[in-house]
Amino acid sequence: MTWAPYGPHWRKARKIYLTELFTPKRLDSFEYIRVEERRTFLSGLYAQRGKPVVIKNHIRRYTLSSISRVVLSDKFFSDHKTDTSLVSISEFHEMIDEWMVLNGVLNIGDWIPWLNVFDLQGYIKRMKILNDKFEVFHNYVIADHMAKKALAGKNFVPKDMVDVLLQFAEDETDPDVKLTIDAVKALVHDLMPGGTDTSGVTMEWAIHEVLRHPRVLAKLREEIDRVTGGERWVQEDDYPEMPYLEAVIKETLRLHPLSPLLAPHFAIEDCNVAGYDIAKGTVVLINTWSIGRLPDQWEDPYEFRPERFLQGPEIGMTGQDFRLLPFGSGRRKCPGYSLGLRLVRTTVANVFHGFNWKFPEGMKAEDICMVERYGLTTCPEVPASVIPEPRLPIHLYK
Numbered sequence: 001m002t003w004a005p006y007g008p009h010w011r012k013a014r015k016i017y018l019t020e021l022f023t024p025k026r027l028d029s030f031e032y033i034r035v036e037e038r039r040t041f042l043s044g045l046y047a048q049r050g051k052p053v054v055i056k057n058h059i060r061r062y063t064l065s066s067i068s069r070v071v072l073s074d075k076f077f078s079d080h081k082t083d084t085s086l087v088s089i090s091e092f093h094e095m096i097d098e099w100m101v102l103n104g105v106l107n108i109g110d111w112i113p114w115l116n117v118f119d120l121q122g123y124i125k126r127m128k129i130l131n132d133k134f135e136v137f138h139n140y141v142i143a144d145h146m147a148k149k150a151l152a153g154k155n156f157v158p159k160d161m162v163d164v165l166l167q168f169a170e171d172e173t174d175p176d177v178k179l180t181i182d183a184v185k186a187l188v189h190d191l192m193p194g195g196t197d198t199s200g201v202t203m204e205w206a207i208h209e210v211l212r213h214p215r216v217l218a219k220l221r222e223e224i225d226r227v228t229g230g231e232r233w234v235q236e237d238d239y240p241e242m243p244y245l246e247a248v249i250k251e252t253l254r255l256h257p258l259s260p261l262l263a264p265h266f267a268i269e270d271c272n273v274a275g276y277d278i279a280k281g282t283v284v285l286i287n288t289w290s291i292g293r294l295p296d297q298w299e300d301p302y303e304f305r306p307e308r309f310l311q312g313p314e315i316g317m318t319g320q321d322f323r324l325l326p327f328g329s330g331r332r333k334c335p336g337y338s339l340g341l342r343l344v345r346t347t348v349a350n351v352f353h354g355f356n357w358k359f360p361e362g363m364k365a366e367d368i369c370m371v372e373r374y375g376l377t378t379c380p381e382v383p384a385s386v387i388p389e390p391r392l393p394i395h396l397y398k
């Protein structure tokens, strides 16, 4: 969908996302999944107490499980390939990584079309191999969902996002656009890597920033302890009472927007934006990374200072204020932002609520990596490896 041109297919897909898949009611109905997966994640960190842990590895597994249960119900992958799982979790991560890389590369043949047949960089070959792997995965998932639906007959109730999409594929009432099975596969594909890496990388940046800034950690803890009383985990509905946590997330997204250039936008008519004439047909790249560092908009723009979001008029992060556009704005704005934020808020809060993080010998807070590895999404070059020490009553980790 991200690469789909504006038109009836995109409009239909977008409508399904907004009116069926990402409604507050639907997201609330999946909250128990997020709670279960979060507990597994936190228990996994507890099991590693006292040893250095690469948090990124735990986050990736957890976000993939959370999103895949919402989208597909079953995980369809496991630690090792078995009869009932299609791929191992590490193979699936590799597929997602390859997809992210290939989405972000500059293929010479796209700009000099006669060179395309030579596939000078080998990208087209890699895309075809990856496509074959995802095709097997999607075919299996869809066949499995269809078989379960046939078995349930009239009593069938959609359980996950694939079920909802397949219902639309059966709908013949829209004269303009038929949602084909191929389109369902594409939408499922958008949801899986689109939902997994995005939330995971945002969590990782927030954790890196807080680890580097003990002052911020102390204020965040104070807020969390006040809200939870130190006797329970932070829940999704706590966040209206946690303005400092919200400020930490905003500050993270200001400095580390997931897509520094958003997705390329395309002017479908002549227009004028902020005094600039933009001709129909122009491809527009919006540099959110630079916007987040503009010295005339942000005081000390390179400093990680969440307090800036607690002073003065509120700065929204979901497209209302053009200074902060981590999810884009307008028609092409991220449809999954609410799900993404629910995951990010509770995870970041609980990682610091549940554990003190010690640095391995010889390491200091300033050594936490802030160098960006550029791709379709931009993540820290070196993932943090730190030692968790539980700080809550033991029964909470079981």
Ligand code: HEM
Pocket: 001, 002, 003, 014, 067, 190, 191, 192, 194, 195, 196, 198, 199, 202, 258, 259, 262, 263, 264, 326, 327, 328, 329, 331, 332, 333, 334, 335, 336, 337, 339, 340, 341, 344
């Ligand atoms: C913190 C988490 C997330 C961030 C920072 C994020 C960021 C973005 C950005 C920057 C865009 C491009 C917007 C533009 O070009 O104007 C986008 C589009 C999109 N995102 Fe997200 N996203 C997140 C979570 C999610 C989740 C959880 C899902 C789904 C499960 C999702 C699905 C999509 C889709 C389908 C699009 C394409 C929309 C279109 O082209 O109309 N995102 N996201």
